[in-house]
Amino acid sequence: MVFESTSEPCDFVLFGTNGDLARRKLLPSLYQLEKAELIHPDTTIIGVARQETSVDDYIDSVRDNIEKFSGAEVCEETWARLKARLDYVKVDMRDEASYSAFKEHVNPDRIMVCYLATPPSIYGDICRGLNAAGVIDPSVRVVLEKPIGHDLASSCVINEQVAEFFDEKQIYRIDHYLGKETVLNLIALRFANSIFATNWDHNCIDHVQVSVAESVGIEGRWGYFDEAGQMRDMVQNHLLQVLSLIAMEPPTTLDADSIRDEKLKVLKALRPINASNYQQSTVRGQYINGFVKGQEVPGYLEEPDANTESRTETFVALKVEIDNWRWAGVPFYLRTGKRLPTKVSEIVIYFKRQPHNLFGDSFANLPPNKLVIRLQPDEGVEITVMNKVPGLQSSGSMDLQKSKLNLSFSEAFSDERIADAYEKLLLEVMRGNQALFVRRDEIEQAWKWVDSILAAWDGSNEPPEPYQAGTWGPVASIGLLAREDRSWYESRTTKKK
Ligand SMILES: NC(=O)C1=CN([C@@H]2O[C@H](COP(=O)(O)OP(=O)(O)OC[C@H]3O[C@@H](n4cnc5c(N)ncnc54)[C@H](OP(=O)(O)O)[C@@H]3O)[C@@H](O)[C@H]2O)C=CC1
């Protein structure tokens, strides 16, 4: 991957620096950017939290986190450079008065990037605190973590609180899927290759599948997850962003608003799912105990801190239709869940069958071509094609075989390390490029569509369907496709060798 270093120095302020996200993802990503010499030499990194800690103790804790979460031995040269940038300031983020100390740590002549790795419920407090300290000007950038709200109404409230102090051009809403190499590659694949660009519509495509499977459960996050559920945690953001990139019209340029305008049009064209049609178009499940990769795991209602009455969904499958010219009659099937057999995210584009069969009875049902885009793991792109088996068959006939054209990123780009999504996104914020961040109208449109499904589910009073941990979700998820004579793609990561 080719990265340019940031051209201007900044004060990078990490609110919530002792939290899970900061420790597991953000600090290790800053370390990787440092290692790659991509951070401007004069940039400072300021951790903000409410603990009384000396800068030296903070620095030690950052090193511990990097050692624990970056998966390799710390390079001392890199660490020495990163360490020299680090600073810490104690702020009670709900208390405006405590921001006066903060002001002393930032340089008014530099761009300030404020990364809010805190609960969204305090985004408004942080903005007010920064304002009270007099540090907001048009050069300040603010990075917001997901989920922005719980529904459309609460999302609008949070967006308004931030908009009181920051223009949309200053706001970077994270959806970490947009920083994944393979998600970014969707734009290249679609618009740099005429073979796909010209075959990407209802004339050529039968249907599309997007699967984002996780083998983990809720990882001790019951409090957060039970309020959210898989629909709010994964579909409202990551899956709808991926869907928008697959379905959007070509943007005029690669600039932020060209891409975001096109994604928004897709979100606006999603056919509503509501009380009248949710039974045909949605499946929701909740895992019960089972085995994942041979390990016995508890059911969702047996997780630590569980409310045993919870009806929160841990699995969602949807049939989504896009009401526009390009996609008329092409269903997009989405599924995502916790405690599935393996961690794998894939997009599968099923092309239409050939209109006429030249190959006789033994190939009466010529299989359609498939384009499989492996988002993670084993990142790559694969196309299945029919091929002649070499040989001297009798004249007038041909033996065919399904074969694969496979591009594996780890083989094709063996010299390149695939960066974590957060590395890319942190760098883009420092560069001031909003293209990989979600605009307010996209978030709100996505909530509008999702709210309607959630309301239909709530109104039905039906519980989610149980599925055994370690399986691909409730049987009804198979039925969602089977009734249209289709089936879910069986990922090669789970196929028996
Ligand atoms: N963790 C993850 O994998 C992901 C997280 N996110 C999002 O990132 C954000 C942070 O999540 P996560 O790190 O898990 O949450 P945590 O609860 O682990 O961290 C939040 C941090 O904010 C601090 N904080 C909260 N209130 C205050 C306050 N009044 N004053 C000062 N500090 C305060 C907490 O401080 P203290 O330690 O003192 O309580 C804590 O360090 C959330 O919006 C979450 O939804 C998004 C995707 C994935």
Ligand SMILES: O=C1O[C@H](COP(=O)(O)O)[C@@H](O)[C@H](O)[C@H]1O
């Ligand atoms: O945002 C979230 O994403 C993770 C899955 O991310 P991935 O990069 O590992 O695919 C999910 O586990 C978590 O619940 C959700 O909040």
